[in-house]
Amino acid sequence: MENPLIGVVISAENELPYMEECERILVGFGIPYEIRVLSIHQAPEKCIEWAKSAASRGLHAIVCGVGWSAPLASVLAAHTILPVIAVPLPVSSMHGLDSLMGMAQTNLGAPIATMAVGKSGAANAGLFAAQLLCLKYPHLVESINSFRAGLSQQVEAKDAALMQDRMRRMSGGGNPPA
Structure with a gap:
């Protein structure tokens, strides 16, 4: 496997089904990535060390699923120079709105790009990460333009x-709608 360019982080395995949408986008664009389970509560040193070493390991951005561990994205952002993209996940009784509010109100110094809640947010996080990579890897521009054209064609067909x-x-x- 090539060296990963994007880091995808979750805090628990139950978040993986949502973040697979991010993976699907990255795979579709041929972008190598790594996915990790990190916990700021149960293994804080490992989490912080991973964030601190992310840029030197060749990552260009971090996508973080934010479920029960709302501080995870903030801690990652505070310990790396890389862009952190948060995806609020609907795993709590508030269906991700608690995570969304927490990510949308971070303090100065650790900015986080926050996507929509759930699978669509995870897919858009993958797309946003791919767009960030366009600055260094211009061949991705055509892939993203083709992806968008495909979305447009799907809407036209529908x-x-x-x-x-x-x-x-x-x-x-046929019968008219009721």
Whole structure:
């Protein structure tokens, strides 16, 4: 495996299903990454050392799933020069809104880019990390443009299918919606 360019961090295995969306985006762009389970509460020294060494190990950004361990992204940001991208995860009774509020209100000195809650936020975090890499790896620009064009084509196809269905219904080929 190539040296990872992006670090993906979770604090517990139950966060992995959400962060797999970030992985899917990174894999789709051919971006090598590493994924780690780190805990600021149970293994703080390891967590801080990982953050401190991230840049020297060749990482360019860190994507952090923020579930039960809301301080994790802040601690990582405080101990690295790299951009930290937080993804609030809906694992608590507040469905991630607690994590979102915590990440959106960080103190001066440890900035965090905060995405939406859940899988869409994780996917956008992967895309944001890929965009950051475009500054050093210009070949990614075309990949990202193609990805966006694909999204546009999907919307156009859904729109055309919906219009065709509604025209069929209006011309007597089906029952109108209730």
